Amino acid sequence: MTQFTTFIKKEFYHVLRDRKTLLILFGMPVVQILIFGFALTNEVKNSKIVIVDEAKDEASTEIIGKIEASRYFEIEKVVANRQQIETAFKEGKVKAAILFPANFSKDLQHQNKAQVQIIADATDPNNATALTNYLSSIVQDYQSELNQPQAVPYRIIPETRMLYNPQLKGAHNFVPGVMAMVLMLVCVMMTAISIVKEKETGTMEVLLVSPFKPVLVILSKAIPYLILSLFNVASILLLSVFVLDLPINGSLLLLLAESTLFIITCLTLGIFISIKTESQQTAMLISLMGMLLPTMLFSGFMFPIENMPMPLQVISNIIPAKWYYIIVKAVMIKGLGFEAIWKETLILLGITLFLFAISLKSFKIRLA
Amino acid sequence: MKTHSNEREISIRANQLTKQYGDFIAANAISFEVYQGEIFGFLGANGAGKTTAMRMLCGLSTPSSGSATIAGFDVYKQTEQIKENIGYMSQKFSLYEDLTVLENIRFYGGIYGLSRNELKEKSAALIDRLGLQGEAHKLVASLPLGWKQKLAFSVAVLHQPRIVFLDEPTGGVDPVTRRQFWDLIYQAAEQGVTIFVTTHYMDEAEYCNRISIMVDGRIAALDTPHNLKQQFQVGSMDEVFYHLAREAKRIES
Numbered sequence: 001m002t003q004f005t006t007f008i009k010k011e012f013y014h015v016l017r018d019r020k021t022l023l024i025l026f027g028m029p030v031v032q033i034l035i036f037g038f039a040l041t042n043e044v045k046n047s048k049i050v051i052v053d054e055a056k057d058e059a060s061t062e063i064i065g066k067i068e069a070s071r072y073f074e075i076e077k078v079v080a081n082r083q084q085i086e087t088a089f090k091e092g093k094v095k096a097a098i099l100f101p102a103n104f105s106k107d108l109q110h111q112n113k114a115q116v117q118i119i120a121d122a123t124d125p126n127n128a129t130a131l132t133n134y135l136s137s138i139v140q141d142y143q144s145e146l147n148q149p150q151a152v153p154y155r156i157i158p159e160t161r162m163l164y165n166p167q168l169k170g171a172h173n174f175v176p177g178v179m180a181m182v183l184m185l186v187c188v189m190m191t192a193i194s195i196v197k198e199k200e201t202g203t204m205e206v207l208l209v210s211p212f213k214p215v216l217v218i219l220s221k222a223i224p225y226l227i228l229s230l231f232n233v234a235s236i237l238l239l240s241v242f243v244l245d246l247p248i249n250g251s252l253l254l255l256l257a258e259s260t261l262f263i264i265t266c267l268t269l270g271i272f273i274s275i276k277t278e279s280q281q282t283a284m285l286i287s288l289m290g291m292l293l294p295t296m297l298f299s300g301f302m303f304p305i306e307n308m309p310m311p312l313q314v315i316s317n318i319i320p321a322k323w324y325y326i327i328v329k330a331v332m333i334k335g336l337g338f339e340a341i342w343k344e345t346l347i348l349l350g351i352t353l354f355l356f357a358i359s360l361k362s363f364k365i366r367l368a
Numbered sequence: 369m370k371t372h373s374n375e376r377e378i379s380i381r382a383n384q385l386t387k388q389y390g391d392f393i394a395a396n397a398i399s400f401e402v403y404q405g406e407i408f409g410f411l412g413a414n415g416a417g418k419t420t421a422m423r424m425l426c427g428l429s430t431p432s433s434g435s436a437t438i439a440g441f442d443v444y445k446q447t448e449q450i451k452e453n454i455g456y457m458s459q460k461f462s463l464y465e466d467l468t469v470l471e472n473i474r475f476y477g478g479i480y481g482l483s484r485n486e487l488k489e490k491s492a493a494l495i496d497r498l499g500l501q502g503e504a505h506k507l508v509a510s511l512p513l514g515w516k517q518k519l520a521f522s523v524a525v526l527h528q529p530r531i532v533f534l535d536e537p538t539g540g541v542d543p544v545t546r547r548q549f550w551d552l553i554y555q556a557a558e559q560g561v562t563i564f565v566t567t568h569y570m571d572e573a574e575y576c577n578r579i580s581i582m583v584d585g586r587i588a589a590l591d592t593p594h595n596l597k598q599q600f601q602v603g604s605m606d607e608v609f610y611h612l613a614r615e616a617k618r619i620e621s
Contacts, residue, residue: 002478002481002483002484003478003479003481006474006475006478006479007475007478007479009475010464010467010471010475013464013466013467013471014464014466014467017466018466201460201462201464201465202458202459202460202461202462203460203462203463203464205456205458205462206456206457206458206462206476206524207479208428209426209427209428209451209454209456209533210451210456210476210479210480211448211451211452211479211480211481212479212480
């Protein structure tokens, strides 16, 4: 046991003395959370809009008031005629425009029908669609207010509820994704590199000649990274709760337990890579290209798996991060318990055991 | 420390030791004996099978056939006991550059199961002996090559093994430093430690009590440097080695 602690102590020296590694270890989660949280957001917020109010009547004023109150829009300017719309778009700041023709209220009252034009800058199609949807719904909102006193038969009013994420916050989606990515990167790459490094410097040979058991060499390499990764999980969770206002709805203990399982999966993957490779560069490349890229593509965090062609959907099943991502979303955001995620947990456990078995096998072959 | 009460006590015994990888016979029926406290040189061109033989003797790989005992322990069944009784130093010096001198000593002592008190005592004695008092808390990376090498050797014998295996321990070191390093080896041998050393330097071969030269997986010659020179009627070990090695059929790998 003292041998074991001696070894783990040594591993901590390695990590703590290597500034670059430390920076990656502890800086990366923070930077990723901040980047995804504030820079890479696909939420539509405070989009600049131009309003052309040729009507200047009761109805148009009321709708404009609603637009102004909405957090999606920020009124850049209110102009009197439609010629100015194009100039505003060309300046590039304005993302949408809404035009109320003259006699807007009158038409509405006398003909029971009035037109309003919505124009959006569709150089970014997703953004344009979102903006026009928001604007239409504001107009519809006003319309249903108008209709309330009258009894109109046969009306279907869809009542939309955004479950688990009523404010449609992007953080709900990316925090679990960032967790999967950071753990993948830290555990797989760092473990693989640290073991391969011992091979490169020749210290591995000395360790194998010593009475210290080879399996213990590998295990004591993994343990420091398990501890450091738990720190990472904690820091990501703290950031998401206190900086991004994303509460943990489910059991924290369950979340930590599942994270530990995923960390172990990643560690065995890192160990497997280290057994198969001879240089730090190879280990790093394989970890990055072979692990990180599939994690981003197939975990469902950036691209929905349901929309992928069948073969890719099948491939996604062997990506451990996919299952962890599902688990974290279920526990953290939906607040579900273990009964909802036992299947995913079992799959993750299966992948881990499989990786562990083949690592152990190839490690023994290497020694013979 | 072990005393050399009996000079002829056998420390390593290899009998028809063979390692075969598919059709390739890396070590072909090698037999030799090394005595306790002896400095035994293990020579051979690259690819001659030195490393394979040494790995079998260290308990790192299982022989295909033949037998061997290291410090009285069997290489098939008693690898654990073998590992406890040998020390090993590789050509890369195998120290951790980002650990201090003291931390390296404590780490290697620690994985050999030395107790806290033993470690404290031994590391202090070792640092004194090497004259590294001022460097004990400096990173190994900052030490000159010669010192790293001496430290690596001292660390390899810290747990008082009966045999120490040195795999090309002086690679890339200048002759003066090499000479100083050999003083350490002599000291250890005088205390009864068996030294099993592989080298490419023929001047080092002269320092050994006996040497064996491997060619194509076999032991082509084995005797004292003096006798070998007489046997081949040449003036230096260089010529003995050249004489044997040029008959090699294996292409250097």
